Amino acid sequence: MDDERRGRRQEQIELAAYRVLERKGFAGATVQAIAREARASNETLYNWYGDKTGLFHSLVARNAQAVREALQTRIALQAPPLEALAAVGPDLLALLTHPRAVALNRAAAADPGGELAQAIAQAGRQTVGPLIAQLLLEARNRGELDFDDAEAALALYLDLLAGDLQHRRVIGLIPAPGAQSCRSRATLALARLHALCADPATRP
């Protein structure tokens, strides 16, 4: 089997794994259940991923890649940074609260070894953070936003955008917000970021 065929087969397997994970949760996402859903054998999965943790590592990485591409695609459609941020905010919120992301975060919370958390942290540093921070810096360069510390500005924006929604999704307290809810929350977050940046006492 050449690399391309194997890549396609792995995608099939990993999409099957997401389905099982979202339907049955981490406890129900046994290697047997995933193998059955993917019509693959245990042996193949262990040969290709090493062990169960290795398989979940790949699930985290693939999802992060998908998130990054979705955000980059949305950002590429807009020229001014604040317009891009206004456009990408709802998308980002929807992705953060999506059943797949929630299921992966739940797996990390349940993972005794802490490895999935590491994988999620690493993926986040290459995904959401830099993209949004770049937009914030460009807006500052154009004099449209004022802040001293880009990291703090990014953190404030995410607090206003998502707040504790991810937490409540992961614990299972709320359903995913709808598209309208994501839009209005993102709009309000941007307005509030703008207002707080304008005042030296509250500026990040």
Added chain:
Amino acid sequence: MDDERRGRRQEQIELAAYRVLERKGFAGATVQAIAREARASNETLYNWYGDKTGLFHSLVARNAQAVREALQTRIALQAPPLEALAAVGPDLLALLTHPRAVALNRAAAADPGGELAQAIAQAGRQTVGPLIAQLLLEARNRGELDFDDAEAALALYLDLLAGDLQHRRVIGLIPAPGAQSCRSRATLALARLHALCADPATRP
């Protein structure tokens, strides 16, 4: 065994359970491990709590009670509501990110039945929400804060205070913030809430 003795014994058992949960995580907090730590027998635990989920239900409830009492004690020491809020903010943030709260939230994330999530939600409705909302309403009554919707004001305050800290704690991305960090974050959250309430465009 009379009720009072049994109550004291149950507290011992539940404190032992917290220790095991915080040390070993949900996967490691087996009924056997908890029984050993508490020097109790399986049979007693099953007689008193029904099953493992029942035991964890009690852990959630006991922690919520402790949180409520800690907040009420802190609030009772202050007279004006904004001063009370300034005093209770750091405490609240420390409690939300405390290893015990994190361990219980992790258990809820890992719990396939969703029952612990329900217990946590129920506890939250009787704990943090009403206490803080009461302070916000009193501040509004004194003309010190302006908002249209108390629920939205409460949500904004919590977003500014805790943001995604709980989420990152539960997933295992960050250690608990120190006391100084809780204080400065709580102070900034209150200043930002004040600023956003003063502007009709950003007011909750």
Added chain:
DNA sequence: GGCCATCCGTAATGCCAGTTACGGATTCGG
């Protein structure tokens, strides 16, 4: 075509955890 590597479907192995059961010790109530 033949040989080898790999994948699939299935079975087997070993370990673990939730739960129940048991004998002896302790406590409680009459």
Added chain:
DNA sequence: CCGAATCCGTAACTGGCATTACGGATGGCC
């Protein structure tokens, strides 16, 4: 004091899961 209930420490039972193994089918290479 005696009998019953309950707790403690320990063992047993059952089922499930991660992982490994196996026979047959498939695909690739010479």
